[in-house]
Amino acid sequence: MLKVLIASCKGGCGKTTLATHLAAHYAVEGKNTVLVDCDRLASSRHWCERRAGLASAVLPIDGTRRNWRERIPSGADCVIVDTPAGASVDDVDGLLDFVDAVLIPVLPSPFDLEACRPFVESIAGLSRIKRGKVVAGLVGNRLRPWTQASQFALEEMRQFALPVIAQLRDTQGYVVATGLGKSLFDYHAEAVRSHQDDWKPLLKWLKKSGA
Numbered sequence: 001m002l003k004v005l006i007a008s009c010k011g012g013c014g015k016t017t018l019a020t021h022l023a024a025h026y027a028v029e030g031k032n033t034v035l036v037d038c039d040r041l042a043s044s045r046h047w048c049e050r051r052a053g054l055a056s057a058v059l060p061i062d063g064t065r066r067n068w069r070e071r072i073p074s075g076a077d078c079v080i081v082d083t084p085a086g087a088s089v090d091d092v093d094g095l096l097d098f099v100d101a102v103l104i105p106v107l108p109s110p111f112d113l114e115a116c117r118p119f120v121e122s123i124a125g126l127s128r129i130k131r132g133k134v135v136a137g138l139v140g141n142r143l144r145p146w147t148q149a150s151q152f153a154l155e156e157m158r159q160f161a162l163p164v165i166a167q168l169r170d171t172q173g174y175v176v177a178t179g180l181g182k183s184l185f186d187y188h189a190e191a192v193r194s195h196q197d198d199w200k201p202l203l204k205w206l207k208k209s210g211a
């Protein structure tokens with residue numbers, strides 16, 4: 001069973017977009033996929049509800065309830081855990097006995113980089129991460145590769161204590177698809193395919209990490 005945690009100290013950096021897209025990707029592949037939503041705002045859960053009619057539906061689990069781990073069906077192939085803004089390093093540490101991988105989305109802005117760096121350093125210093133029991137990486141999100149701001153942000157991110165696993169571009173496709181309970185993996189148009197390709201290094205990394 002693949003278990004991935006998406007977390008950040010920052011809000012609005014793309015945690016739910018990342019969580020719903022990873023879940024959709026595995027569900028479209030035919031895997032039994034569960035999305036645990038630890039955020040009281042319940043965006044991931046609402047997305048699952050909007051998706052309920054599709055063959056590649058994703059099972060939502062309320063992660064704000066204490067016993068959420070017991071609610072995961074034994075037949076699940078993938079479990080994606082979405083978390084609220086302002087996760088502390090202790091919050092993440094408390095989930096490391098459960099997950100195989102941690103992903104931290106980062107936006108290309110000085111405020112985001114500044115706020116995330118200490119969080120990332122602390123996550124990299126956690127025992128299970130240092131010992132390689134759990135893999136952890138950064139996902140550059142909402143990048144506009146042709147801008148200096150994005151190029152600068154990527155250079156900065158590469159100095160962080162965790163590797164940059166993927167670079168997702170800024171596109172309204174994410175906003176439109178998630179609003180419909182879908183993801184870019186549910187579409188096949190040429191324009192969408194190039195954005196699906198942005199995910200390849202991340203999907204490969206999760207596979208290779210044995211996660």
Ligand SMILES: Nc1ncnc2c1ncn2[C@@H]1O[C@H](COP(=O)(O)OP(=O)(O)O)[C@@H](O)[C@H]1O
Nearest residue numbers: 011012013014015016017142169170171174175
């Ligand atoms: N790559 C992207 N391109 C365009 N919009 C994005 C992208 N990633 C996230 N968004 C949008 O940014 C906003 C915040 O993303 P969200 O996933 O809700 O962040 P979080 O869960 O970290 O608060 C949402 O409106 C979402 O649709």
Ligand SMILES: [Mg+2]
Nearest residue numbers: 015016039043
């Ligand atoms: Mg969210």
